[in-house]
Amino acid sequence: MKALLELSNVGMKFDTPKGQFEALKEVNLKIDSGEFVSLIGHSGCGKSTVLNIVAGLLQATDGGVILDNHEVTEPGPERAVVFQNHSLLPWLTSFENVELAVKQVFKKTKTKAEIRDWVEHNLELVHMGHALHKKPDEISGGMKQRVGIARALAMQPQVLLMDEPFGALDALTRAHLQDSLMEIHAQLGTTVIMITHDVDEAVLLSDRIVMMTNGPSATIGEILDVNVPRPRDRLALADDPTFVRCRQQVLQFLYEKQRKVEPMRKRNSNNAEAARKQA
Numbered sequence: 001m002k003a004l005l006e007l008s009n010v011g012m013k014f015d016t017p018k019g020q021f022e023a024l025k026e027v028n029l030k031i032d033s034g035e036f037v038s039l040i041g042h043s044g045c046g047k048s049t050v051l052n053i054v055a056g057l058l059q060a061t062d063g064g065v066i067l068d069n070h071e072v073t074e075p076g077p078e079r080a081v082v083f084q085n086h087s088l089l090p091w092l093t094s095f096e097n098v099e100l101a102v103k104q105v106f107k108k109t110k111t112k113a114e115i116r117d118w119v120e121h122n123l124e125l126v127h128m129g130h131a132l133h134k135k136p137d138e139i140s141g142g143m144k145q146r147v148g149i150a151r152a153l154a155m156q157p158q159v160l161l162m163d164e165p166f167g168a169l170d171a172l173t174r175a176h177l178q179d180s181l182m183e184i185h186a187q188l189g190t191t192v193i194m195i196t197h198d199v200d201e202a203v204l205l206s207d208r209i210v211m212m213t214n215g216p217s218a219t220i221g222e223i224l225d226v227n228v229p230r231p232r233d234r235l236a237l238a239d240d241p242t243f244v245r246c247r248q249q250v251l252q253f254l255y256e257k258q259r260k261v262e263p264m265r266k267r268n269s270n271n272a273e274a275a276r277k278q279a
């Protein structure tokens with residue numbers, strides 16, 4: 001079967017005042033329709049850069065991205081993005097925020113009544129049917145993220161891109177949203193790419209975990225298949241041997257194979273500086 005999404009030799013060099021900085025090098029990844037893939041790696045390794053290239057918000061300086069036989073060159077509704085901070089328009093209600101996105105995509109193909117039903121359906125999908133007419137400052141952080149997810153899903157994207165969607169939420173709210181996301185993924189079969197720093201979240205939600213090496217010139221270090229059957233139950237998984245092994249493998253990658261080296265480098269350069277001063 002042909003992959004839905006393919007990143008081929010993706011590289012990204014940024015021009016900076018200190019010269020060119022190679023953030024990504026030779027990132028190769030194929031994702032099938034319906035897969036849930038997490039990107040994990042230390043801070044600054046290039047996860048958001050990968051996601052932004054797939055979203056079309058950044059143009060790779062090498063290689064490229066193909067989605068469903070089309071090269072990605074700009075943002076499009078078939079690649080909806082959910083950011084860590086909800087990005088809802090504060091003067092619009094939950095309903096109106098979702099409606100705005102839906103109108104952009106379906107204005108020509110859905111009637112007014114169909115648009116209204118579709119907006120409500122998607123807000124109900126994320127359990128926000130009770131707060132259709134509330135504005136962002138009248139609902140909690142978790143609820144705002146739910147509306148953001150509804151807005152993204154309502155565009156019927158081929159790929160849902162999520163950049164640490166639950167990173168700003170407390171642990172309990174986060175767990176509720178993870179459960180909702182698993183439900184939605186099971187129900188709709190949406191293809192998802194999600195950035196996370198949370199190892200348990202990655203293992204709980206993903207079919208595959210893409211682990212990135214530290215930058216500069218970051219790339220994919222390892223890919224782990226999470227062969228834990230669905231539906232997944234967070235409580236039962238705590239003692240599940242496959243879950244525990246997957247978790248261990250990601251932790252080993254992050255904290256043994258890709259241990260952050262900056263403090264050591266810094267210490268060395270500090271030592272060198274001290275030696276220079278002494279000389």
Ligand SMILES: Nc1ncnc2c1ncn2[C@@H]1O[C@H](COP(=O)(O)OP(=O)(O)OP(=O)(O)O)[C@@H](O)[C@H]1O
Nearest residue numbers: 014016021023042043044045046047048049050215
């Ligand atoms: N516009 C830019 N210009 C210069 N350097 C950039 C630019 N955008 C990102 N970088 C650099 O590229 C590297 C990757 O950044 P990116 O934000 O993709 O990392 P990340 O893994 O998503 O980080 P975090 O987990 O902290 O969000 C970093 O070193 C960052 O400083």
